[in-house]
Amino acid sequence: MSARMLWLVLVCASVAHAARILAVLPTNTKSHYAMYGRLIDALARKNHQLTVITHFTMKNPPTNVEEINLAGTIPEITNNLTKQHTSLKPDAVRNLEQIMKECVHACEVVSQNPAVKALVNSSKTFDLVIVEVFGSECFLPFGTRFKAPVVGLLSSVPLPWVNEQLGNPEGTSYIPAYMLGFGQSMNLWERFVNTIAVIYSKINYKNKSQQPSQIIADRLFGPGPKLETLAQNYSLVLANSHFSINEVRPLVPALIEVGGLHLDNSQVLPKELKRLLDNSHEGVIYWSFGSMSRIETIPSKKLAQIFTAISELSQTVLVRMDRQLLARNLTVPDNVYTMDWIPQYKTLCHPNVKLFISHGGLLGTQEAVACGVPTLMVPLYADQALNGRAMSDRGVARIISLKDSCTDTWRETFYDLLTDIRYKENALKLRDIFLDRPLPPLETGIYWIEYVLRHRGAGHLRSPALDLSYTQYLLLDVLALSIAITSLAIYILHKLFRYLCTRCIRWWPKDIVLEKRLFRRNISLFHCFLWIYKVKTN
Numbered sequence: 001m002s003a004r005m006l007w008l009v010l011v012c013a014s015v016a017h018a019a020r021i022l023a024v025l026p027t028n029t030k031s032h033y034a035m036y037g038r039l040i041d042a043l044a045r046k047n048h049q050l051t052v053i054t055h056f057t058m059k060n061p062p063t064n065v066e067e068i069n070l071a072g073t074i075p076e077i078t079n080n081l082t083k084q085h086t087s088l089k090p091d092a093v094r095n096l097e098q099i100m101k102e103c104v105h106a107c108e109v110v111s112q113n114p115a116v117k118a119l120v121n122s123s124k125t126f127d128l129v130i131v132e133v134f135g136s137e138c139f140l141p142f143g144t145r146f147k148a149p150v151v152g153l154l155s156s157v158p159l160p161w162v163n164e165q166l167g168n169p170e171g172t173s174y175i176p177a178y179m180l181g182f183g184q185s186m187n188l189w190e191r192f193v194n195t196i197a198v199i200y201s202k203i204n205y206k207n208k209s210q211q212p213s214q215i216i217a218d219r220l221f222g223p224g225p226k227l228e229t230l231a232q233n234y235s236l237v238l239a240n241s242h243f244s245i246n247e248v249r250p251l252v253p254a255l256i257e258v259g260g261l262h263l264d265n266s267q268v269l270p271k272e273l274k275r276l277l278d279n280s281h282e283g284v285i286y287w288s289f290g291s292m293s294r295i296e297t298i299p300s301k302k303l304a305q306i307f308t309a310i311s312e313l314s315q316t317v318l319v320r321m322d323r324q325l326l327a328r329n330l331t332v333p334d335n336v337y338t339m340d341w342i343p344q345y346k347t348l349c350h351p352n353v354k355l356f357i358s359h360g361g362l363l364g365t366q367e368a369v370a371c372g373v374p375t376l377m378v379p380l381y382a383d384q385a386l387n388g389r390a391m392s393d394r395g396v397a398r399i400i401s402l403k404d405s406c407t408d409t410w411r412e413t414f415y416d417l418l419t420d421i422r423y424k425e426n427a428l429k430l431r432d433i434f435l436d437r438p439l440p441p442l443e444t445g446i447y448w449i450e451y452v453l454r455h456r457g458a459g460h461l462r463s464p465a466l467d468l469s470y471t472q473y474l475l476l477d478v479l480a481l482s483i484a485i486t487s488l489a490i491y492i493l494h495k496l497f498r499y500l501c502t503r504c505i506r507w508w509p510k511d512i513v514l515e516k517r518l519f520r521r522n523i524s525l526f527h528c529f530l531w532i533y534k535v536k537t538n
């Protein structure tokens, strides 16, 4: 039997049987669920027995999926840009604190849920626990409770505390942090800010998330290992990033990039929208700020400026918003077409779509990349500044700050993006790179989840870095030892030379000429030492 055959037989023989999987997805964020939900669906299709704690239940759950419905327990997070005027511009500190606050709040609410409490006490068994990895880890003890390995789902690039939990290298000299808008080539000041921001966010995480989460977890699960310890015991984390569109970064084997797994080719365009797209021969510009930020809530003065720039365009501008919610004194330009809900991926991939106006959310960015559409990025919060920067560095996007923009900014940016063909060329190149994978991202995710099942937690993936102290990991002890050895060597040489010189000084010729000659030549360190000691003893 050839090695390849043997390999196939081994893999097929050990394909996980239908496993019992518990998935705990406490936050109510539609965009995150776009990733988690696809994985849950795919696991269900592979006949695993699933128990899912979620806000987004399936329409017709198959018999192998049991859901604990959280819908209605936490209002969905939406940003009102009029009210939260500050969010017209990304703010690293506020961003992080908001993430932690929302996630800890979700923990609090979900841990009070009677069905969740009953599950903790139930006699059910699970082979695997899947948890959301974001701003809190309060449900990690489910792994201990059911003696099952834990897989984390992360809907973004690795966050600073996630790197720490997996022993993944931080590399602040060239990897911009989640909440900052830096590129991969940073100047001294940016590297300084990046490093401080990463350290600060890790300290902040301990206080603002880990401490309150610990209290919630202790109440729900009773005493057990600390969350901090459990967080260093993920079997695997699937991150919704990819080096082609995010950052080039080192990854430990337990951190797998599956960016783009939510891309759903089965989307269909509503008839009316299809007709609009097909018939817009001048092209279509598609504008959406995702599910969390409503365009209607942009302060009306700002929106009026944008509308002015839009009214001068020959293209149709398709906007995802509800006209009823607009301020009364705003006039919507004639070339604007609004819809309350739009199948985004399918729309972006329509050949008539020329440009995407986006807030720079990761999912929308992946969709635009997968369709090869240039983007106008308007970062508002979270990782959007980072994504915007990554796209503009690749020459497929321009960034506008909503706060600092005026009509002219928009006019100029539209003109540039629509007339300079390099944006489209770069976008097509990037699309090809992004889509070229050994295995499609959804399959990659499923493969690795089943890998953990096959190898009962796959403990061999865990980075040994996690067992080191900071001193050991940063080689501070090695540095100290090196300094000690060097100092000792110098000290010994010093003693040795002094001894030798005081001894040999008696026969050393006393004429200055020799010393001068010694200096003029390319003298060795040894001669130099001898000479120093000779002078001293003389």
Ligand SMILES: *[C@@H]1O[C@H](CO)[C@@H](O)[C@H](O)[C@H]1NC(C)=O
Pocket: 080, 081, 082, 083, 294, 297, 325
């Ligand atoms: C946003 O906030 C403003 C000011 O507080 C309020 O007038 C408006 O109704 C809010 N919009 C939405 C959609 O909640």
Ligand SMILES: *[C@@H]1O[C@H](CO)[C@@H](O)[C@H](O)[C@H]1NC(C)=O
Pocket: 117, 118, 121
């Ligand atoms: C779970 O079990 C513990 C101990 O057996 C008990 O104290 C607690 O009330 C139970 N909780 C629920 C929700 O049944």
Ligand SMILES: *[C@@H]1O[C@H](CO)[C@@H](O)[C@H](O)[C@H]1NC(C)=O
Pocket: 144, 148, 149, 150, 225, 229, 230, 233, 235, 456, 457, 458, 459
């Ligand atoms: C870590 O996970 C492994 C299996 O994945 C488990 O055997 C071990 O008990 C876990 N350690 C802790 C501290 O929970």
Ligand SMILES: *[C@@H]1O[C@H](CO)[C@@H](O)[C@H](O)[C@H]1NC(C)=O
Pocket: 207, 208
């Ligand atoms: C942690 O946060 C609390 C308030 O939530 C504060 O009182 C405490 O000083 C903080 N601890 C540290 C170490 O920052």
Ligand SMILES: *[C@@H]1O[C@H](CO)[C@@H](O)[C@H](O)[C@H]1NC(C)=O
Pocket: 300, 301, 304, 327, 329, 330
């Ligand atoms: C619309 O009216 C509001 C007050 O009702 C005002 O603050 C805003 O500037 C007006 N917008 C425009 C575009 O005139």
